[in-house]
Amino acid sequence: MIMARALVKCYSGADKPAVDHVDLRVKQGEFLSIAGRSGSGKTTLLHILSSLIRPDSGEALFLGRDICTASEKVRNSLRGKDFAVVFQQHHLLPYLSALENVLLPFMTGLAPVGEKQENAARALLRRVGLEHKERSRPGELSGGEQQRVAIARALARGARVLFADEPTGSLDSATGASVIQLLRELNADGLTVLMVTHNEEFARRSGRVLRMADGRITRQE
Amino acid sequence: MNILTLPARHIKAKWMRSLLPASVFTLGLAAMSGLYEVSTLVADNFEKKLISYGANILITPRRETLKISYGGYSLGDVSIEEEPINLATALPAIDAVPLRGNIAVVAPKMLAVTRIGGRAAALVGVDWDQELHLKGYWETAEGDFPQGGDTPEALAGAAAAKKLRLRPGQELKIDGRDLRVAGILNPTGNDDDEVLFIPLPLAQELAGKPGRASFMEVAALCSGCPIEDITAQLQSALPGSEVRALAQIAESRMYSVRFAQNLAFSVSMVILLTACAMLVMTMLSSVTERRREIGIMRAVGFSRAAVAAVFVFEALFIGFSAGVCGYAAGRLPTVYILGRLQAADNISLSFDPASCAAVVLLALLTAGLAAAFPAWRAGRVEPAEALVSL
Numbered sequence: 001m002i003m004a005r006a007l008v009k010c011y012s013g014a015d016k017p018a019v020d021h022v023d024l025r026v027k028q029g030e031f032l033s034i035a036g037r038s039g040s041g042k043t044t045l046l047h048i049l050s051s052l053i054r055p056d057s058g059e060a061l062f063l064g065r066d067i068c069t070a071s072e073k074v075r076n077s078l079r080g081k082d083f084a085v086v087f088q089q090h091h092l093l094p095y096l097s098a099l100e101n102v103l104l105p106f107m108t109g110l111a112p113v114g115e116k117q118e119n120a121a122r123a124l125l126r127r128v129g130l131e132h133k134e135r136s137r138p139g140e141l142s143g144g145e146q147q148r149v150a151i152a153r154a155l156a157r158g159a160r161v162l163f164a165d166e167p168t169g170s171l172d173s174a175t176g177a178s179v180i181q182l183l184r185e186l187n188a189d190g191l192t193v194l195m196v197t198h199n200e201e202f203a204r205r206s207g208r209v210l211r212m213a214d215g216r217i218t219r220q221e
Numbered sequence: 222m223n224i225l226t227l228p229a230r231h232i233k234a235k236w237m238r239s240l241l242p243a244s245v246f247t248l249g250l251a252a253m254s255g256l257y258e259v260s261t262l263v264a265d266n267f268e269k270k271l272i273s274y275g276a277n278i279l280i281t282p283r284r285e286t287l288k289i290s291y292g293g294y295s296l297g298d299v300s301i302e303e304e305p306i307n308l309a310t311a312l313p314a315i316d317a318v319p320l321r322g323n324i325a326v327v328a329p330k331m332l333a334v335t336r337i338g339g340r341a342a343a344l345v346g347v348d349w350d351q352e353l354h355l356k357g358y359w360e361t362a363e364g365d366f367p368q369g370g371d372t373p374e375a376l377a378g379a380a381a382a383k384k385l386r387l388r389p390g391q392e393l394k395i396d397g398r399d400l401r402v403a404g405i406l407n408p409t410g411n412d413d414d415e416v417l418f419i420p421l422p423l424a425q426e427l428a429g430k431p432g433r434a435s436f437m438e439v440a441a442l443c444s445g446c447p448i449e450d451i452t453a454q455l456q457s458a459l460p461g462s463e464v465r466a467l468a469q470i471a472e473s474r475m476y477s478v479r480f481a482q483n484l485a486f487s488v489s490m491v492i493l494l495t496a497c498a499m500l501v502m503t504m505l506s507s508v509t510e511r512r513r514e515i516g517i518m519r520a521v522g523f524s525r526a527a528v529a530a531v532f533v534f535e536a537l538f539i540g541f542s543a544g545v546c547g548y549a550a551g552r553l554p555t556v557y558i559l560g561r562l563q564a565a566d567n568i569s570l571s572f573d574p575a576s577c578a579a580v581v582l583l584a585l586l587t588a589g590l591a592a593a594f595p596a597w598r599a600g601r602v603e604p605a606e607a608l609v610s611l
Binding site (some may be wrong): 049050052076079081085087095098107109110111154 | 226525
């Protein structure tokens with residue numbers, strides 16, 4: 001489903017690449033963890049694969065199509081439909097309710113959000129166990145609940161791949177475990193999941209683990 | 222819910238933050254709409270008052286100049302004047318011109334000469350209503366202005382009164398007709414000092430030309446149209462007369478009016494530009510502070526244009542509310558300033574939908590322009606950088 005070849009990304013001012021000639025292949029329906037220490041390049045790799053940034057060289061293919069050289073419009077479309085990204089800091093809009101945050105991907109134009117989309121958003125909140133919190137603002141939700149809303153939002157447009165960047169990083173271990181369990185359930189339903197984590201236990205609960213160090217993939221388990 | 226939900230919710234949630242630029246913008250628009258209204262109303266009122274400082278158009282019978290020379294003897298240039306103006310046809314013709322609304326005063330005059338107490342005296346027959354409206358600068362040194370009693374009354378210029386030894390209340394007999402001196406004018410420094418003003422019908426009778434006028438003075442309002450247009454229309458309505466604009470008078474009057482309007486416009490523009498700069502700065506700081514939000518939007522599929530639109534719509538919301546409030550608030554200083562200028566006589570303020578719409582449109586346009594650069598910067602924010610840097 002996703003294939004990367006010789007990806008290189010070097011940030012300006014850095015003396016060595018954040019991602020250094022990485023090759024990668026992700027199958028459809030796979031739950032892949034990328035583990036490594038801080039600064040190993042795993043988040044940069046995730047951002048390249050999720051079309052948030054472009055690499056300096058190399059290619060990343062999604063269903064055979066190079067997303068690195070695709071136009072901004074195509075990359076926007078990928079982020080809006082096929083890809084979903086979940087971050088460590090939840091990143092919800094504080095002035096929108098939980099339901100409205102889930103519906104955010106549908107608010108890109110003047111066309112009003114339809115009843116069908118609202119029902120789908122409610123179903124997603126139900127799926128992550130927050131149907132009773134749809135009117136709550138992020139400030140009224142716990143960290144775990146906010147992350148669940150963020151996951152629901154990520155899946156609102158029927159994404160095929162979920163990129164999770166340290167989704168448990170700011171949660172306690174019990175809450176983090178429940179989030180990982182949710183990701184496993186979504187994966188079991190057919191969603192492809194790529195997760196960056198430095199938590200060994202959570203990494204082992206995925207189907208495959210890639211170890212990164214100094215911008216390179218050093219091991220696969 | 223659509224893209225408009227985002228700026229609306231953000232303004233609602235951060236209303237204190239939105240209040241500052243909205244207030245400054247409202248103040249700017251209030252000052253602008255208020256000053257514009259004041260300048261327009263005062264200019265109209267001012268011009269009406271300026272009318273009392275004399276005429277700016279002169280209508281005289283058409284005259285022809287003939288050079289006569291015969292048998293080696295030259296009579297020089299002889300001016301052949303047509304009959305005096307027939308008021309029975311001239312006044313209706315003036316009433317019928319398309320720009321009649323811009324004509325404030327039509328003051329016909331008949332000139333005559335006579336002897337009073339053995340001395341030659343120049344008489345000017347006038348229509349008192351029109352003349353007193355036209356000569357608002359007249360003041361009486363002694364006595365009063367003619368009141369229109371049973372006995373015809375006269376008003377003497379300062380020099381004429383001295384020369385003819387006239388005093389208020391004095392009874393005169395001119396060619397067998399009774400006349401009473403109502404008052405003596407203060408010196409004016411012009412031809413008015415040398416003559417005796419009498420009722421128009423009496424002057425026509427003395428001159429033997431009833432219903433006629435030697436010439437007419439016209440005071441026209443020039444703010445709505447050039448004086449040349451009024452002159453041309455009067456000329457075509459009065460083909461037997463010569464109509465001349467006293468251009469210097471008209472221009473000096475319009476200079477005063479335009480000066481007031483230009484001053485108000487300049488002040489308004491400075492205020493509006495200041496408000497606009499304030500909005501730009503606020504929006505720029507908002508873009509910086511909301512990088513995370515921008516990153517979220519971009520990460521869930523918002524295009525650069527959609528992100529920019531969120532900020533433009535937010536500025537437009539502020540602009541719209543500032544436009545409506547600014548128009549309403551602009552009415553208050555208008556009333557106050559008019560009162561301070563003592564220019565509120567005969568001026569009434571009323572709601573004008575067109576003015577309100579113009580102010581709101583101006584506010585939207587200014588807000589849109591002010592938001593353009595910050596919105597463009599918002600659209601340039603890279604999602605990964607915005608989200609990872611926090």
